Amino acid sequence: MPSSNLICLLLCLGTVLAPFTTLTAEEPPFDPSRLEVTTLVTQLKQPMELAVAPDGRIFYIEIQGQLKVYDPHKRQTDLVGEVVVTTAQENGLIGLALDPSFEDNHWIYLQYSPPEFSGQHVSRFTLVDGKLDMSSEKVLLKYEEQRLQCCHHAGSLEFGPDGCLFIGTGDNTHPHGDSHGYAPIDERADKFPWDAQKSSSNTRSYNGKVLRIRPLADGTYEVPDGNLFPKDGSQGHPEIYVMGCRNPWRINVDQKTGYLYWGEVGPDAGGDGPRGPRGYDEINQAKKAGNFGWPYFIADNQAYHDVDFATEKIGAKFDPAHPVNESPNNTGIRELPPATEAFIYYPGAAFEKFPEVGSGGRTACAGPSYDFDAANPSTTKFPPHFNRCLFVYEWSRHWILAVHLTGDSEIASLEPFMPDHKFTRPVDMQFGPDGALYMLEYGETWGVNDDAKLVRIDYVRGNRPPSAVASAENNTGKQPLAVRLFSNGTKDKDGDDLKYAWYAHRAGEEKPTPQLLSNDANPEITFEEAGVFNVELKVTDPQGAEAIASVPVIVGNARPQVSFVSPRDGDFFDSLAAIHYQLKVNDVEDGTSDFEEADETGAPEIDLEAPRRTAVNMTLGTGSIPRGPGGDVSDNDPVGLRLMKKSDCFNCHAVDGLRVGPPFLKVAEKYRGNAEALEASVKRVREGSAGVWGKVPMLPHSQHSIEEIRDMVAWVYSLEKDNAVRVFDGFVGNIELTDAEVEKAGYVQLEASYRDLGAGEIPPLVGTAKLFLRQRKIEAEAADEINGPRTLGGHTASDGKFLGAINHNHFARFNQIPLDRVGSLTLRVTSAGSGGRIEARLDSLDGPVIASALVEVNGSWDAFHDVTCPMEPQAGRHDIYLVFINPERQGGLMNLDSVTFAPSK
Structure with missing residues (x-):
C-alpha cells in the first residue's frame, strides 16, 4: 500500500x-x-x-x-x-x-x-x-x-x-x-x-x-x-x-x-x-x-x-x-x-x-x-x-x-x-x-x-430509456390549491425529445382511475376538491421507452410551519450550560403558538392540548454533522440509497421524521428480523399498496426492476439508530447534558415536530424543523471544505482520523462559526516534515488573519500535541479558513487532528 x-x-x-x-x-x-x-x-x-x-x-x-x-x-x-x-x-x-x-x-x-x-x-x-x-x-x-x-x-x-x-x-x-x-x-x-x-x-x-x-x-x-x-x-x-x-x-x-x-x-x-x-x-x-x-x-x-x-x-x-x-x-x-x-x-x-x-x-x-x-x-x-x-x-x-x-x-x-x-x-x-x-x-x-x-x-449502445424526476411546489394546503409541478432533472441520455404526461391518482379508491392533468413539462394545476392525491409524471421517448416518477398532493389541510426560535443551527453546546430551546408553530387551521402574534393578527391560539402533539427529539451523534440522505446523489452512497435518491422515495418519506409516509427507521424497526418481510416489501413497492401505514396509498414503481427495488428496500432495512433518542414535550424547555454525553457526542441533533388536528377526512400533517449543534472541538476532517489535505487514518488521532499530506497554501474551511463565543483556537498537530504556520483567516482565503499558530517539527507523524493561539474578538458568525503556510519548504508540512474553538474567558 x-x-x-x-x-x-x-x-x-x-x-x-x-x-x-x-x-x-x-x-x-x-x-x-x-x-x-x-x-x-x-x-x-x-x-x-x-x-x-x-x-x-x-x-x-x-x-x-x-x-x-x-x-x-x-x-x-x-x-x-x-x-x-x-x-x-x-x-x-x-x-x-x-x-x-x-x-x-x-x-x-x-x-x-x-x-x-x-x-x-x-x-x-x-x-x-x-x-x-x-x-x-x-x-x-x-x-x-x-x-x-x-x-x-x-x-x-x-x-x-x-x-x-x-x-x-x-x-x-x-x-x-x-x-x-x-x-x-x-x-x-x-x-x-x-x-x-x-x-x-x-x-x-x-x-x-x-x-x-x-x-x-x-x-x-x-x-x-x-x-x-x-x-x-x-x-x-x-x-x-x-x-x-x-x-x-x-x-x-x-x-x-x-x-x-x-x-x-x-x-x-x-x-x-x-x-x-x-x-x-x-x-x-x-x-x-x-x-x-x-x-x-x-x-x-x-x-x-x-x-x-x-x-x-x-x-x-x-x-x-x-x-x-x-x-x-x-x-x-x-x-x-x-x-x-x-x-x-x-x-x-x-x-x-x-x-x-x-x-x-x-x-x-x-x-x-x-x-x-x-x-x-x-x-x-x-x-x-x-x-x-x-x-x-x-x-x-x-x-x-x-x-x-x-x-x-x-x-x-x-x-x-x-x-x-x-x-x-x-x-x-x-x-x-x-x-x-x-x-x-x-x-x-x-x-x-x-x-x-x-x-x-x-x-452502453442503442436506445437508452429516459430518466424522470418529479417535484412540486405548494403541494399541501387548503383548497383551491394551485400546485406547480416540475420535471426539472428529467432527461434523455440520447438527446431525444420527450413526451410528458401528468396524472392524478386519488387516494381512497379501491382501483383509482388516473386523471390526465397536463402534457406540459412544468404545468400549474389547481385542485378544487379536498383529497389526497398521488401525482404521476410519465415521460416517453420516440422509441417508446418510458420512465415514471411521482409526488404527493394533499388538498384540504395546510402543513404546519415549525421553527426554532433558539438555539440556531451550528451553535456550540457545552456541558456547563443547558440547551435552552424555544419553538414557534404556525398552522392555518390550528392557530399559532406565538400569543403576541395572535393578538396582533387575530389568528387563533393553539389550544392547550397542542403540547401533547409537539415534541423535540434529541439525538447525540458521533463524528461530524451529517449531511443526510434525500439530497443530491453521491457516488459514495450505497447502491440502494443512490437508486432511492434518483427515484421519488424522498418526496414522501424521511429517514427519521414523518412526511406523507412513515419514517424509514420505523419501517426498518417493524420488519427487522422477519425473514419474509423483505420480499413482501419489494412486492408492495413494485405493485403499489394501501392501508399498510395509513390512508395515503403508495403508487406502483414498475419503472424499477425487482433487483433495483430489492437494493432499495435492503438499504431501508439496514437503518439503525446510532444513539437513543430523548424526547421533550412543549414549546419551551431545557435539555441538560452530562459531561460524559458531551465527551462522547460529536454533535447534537434537535428535531422538533408538531402534528396538527387534520381537517375532516384529510389526515393530520406533521411539520418539522431540524438543527445541529456542534462540539467546540471539531475534527479536522469534518471541515466543510478541504482543499489539498487528505483525510487519513491513525490510531493516535481522535476519532481515528486526521488531515495529512498537507502542503503550502492548502486549507480547510469551517462554515459559520459563532465567533462571538470564541476567544482562542487550540490546534492539535504534529510534524515530522517541514512544519510551518496555520493562519485563521476570516470569511475568505485572503481575509484578515485573526489568529496564527507556529507548528514546529517534533519528529513524529503521530505524536499529536496542542498548540493554542489567542483570537481577536469578533462579532457574529463567520467562515474560518485555516491556511497552512511554509513558502520555504512547501511539501509535507504537518498533520492536523482537530480544532477547538475555546470560549472567551
Missing part, C-alpha cells in the same frame, strides 16, 4: 484529446456520455485487488485476509475463504491472481503476510465447490522483509500472456527520518531500515522489485528466460525481472505484447534541493528486464547525490549509466545495470510535460491495457476509441487516464477518462470477458470506509 504520508489531493485535469480512432462499420463515433458506472457491491473493507474469471465472476481480496466473489448472474457476494494475516505496517492480504487455466484447474494465487513469518508468501490454492481449500496451499515463493520500521510492502500479482507470474514487492524502507524526503540511503550502523540500498538496489534482495516466475503444475516454479540476472544466481536472485523500485503496488501486464506496467509511489520532497530532485510518482513500462533506478534516480533518470548521513556532507551525483551500490547493507553485486527512465512521471505540483495529471497528492497506479475485439458479442464492451490504450489511475487524485499507445507501445496521447465522474480512490481495475471495466474503489480515507465498493463501467 502507499505510505499514508504520501497521500494528498487536488485534481486539475487537462483536456488533451485522444488521436482519431478508425471506426468499424458497426460502431458509431465515440460518445463519452455512453460510459456508465454501475455499483455492484458496497461496504467493502479495505479492498486491494480483483480478478475477473472467464465466466464473469469477480474475485476480490480485502486486506484483513478475506477472499470474496461477486456472481453477476445471482447478484450475490460470497466469502470464498480467509487467510490468517498480520496487518501491521500495511501488511495483509495484498495480491491476487487467477491461473490462466482457471476454468479447468480452479487455481488461485494469493500474496499475503503470515503472522509467524517476517515477510510475504506467494501461494497457490485450489477452489473446491467454490470455497478456498486451505489444505491445498502450495507456497511457491516466500521472501523476508525488515519489520523494525514501516513500510512499503507493495503487493500485486499479475499473469502475462505466456503464463509467467509477475510479483510486485516494495522497497521495505522507512520513507522519512534524516532523508528529508530525498533518497533514503542512510548507511549508519543503526539505520538499516532507512537504507533502500539494502533492498531496491540490492540484487540479492527480493524487496523493491517486480519478480517473474513460471508456476508449474506440482506447485513449484521455474525461472523463465529473459529475467535480469543469470539463472545460476551468480549476480543476483534469478527471479528478479525489474529492480530499482520504491513501491510498485499496482502492476499490470499487456496481454497482447507481454509488456509490464506498474505504478511507482514516489518520495515526499516538495522541491529540488542540494541532495537532488523533488519527489515524483512514476508509471513505468518494461519491454524487457531492467533496473529502474531507485534509490539513486527518479523520473527521467534525475540523479540524487551520495550523502554521508553522519556528517550530512553531500557528495557526487550517482551516474545512471554506471550505478554503484557501496552500502554496507548491500549483499549483492556492487556494479548495477544501467538505469531506465520512467514512462510517465509527475511531481505534486502541476507539470508541463504531462499536464493531464493535474496536481496534488501522488499515488500512481497502472491498470490494464485494452484491445477492441469486434468479434466479442457483448453490447457493453469498450468501443474502438480505446483500442491500444493503457489505463492508468491515481489513488490520491481520484482520476483515470487513458494512455493511447502507438504501434510500438509508445505514448501517443493522454486522455482524461470520465473526468466528470468522481472515482473515490480507485485501487485496482481489470477488463472482463465482456469488455467492460471492473474497478475497486477503496473509499475516502486511509482506513475502513463505508464508501468502498466494486463497480462496473459499461459502454
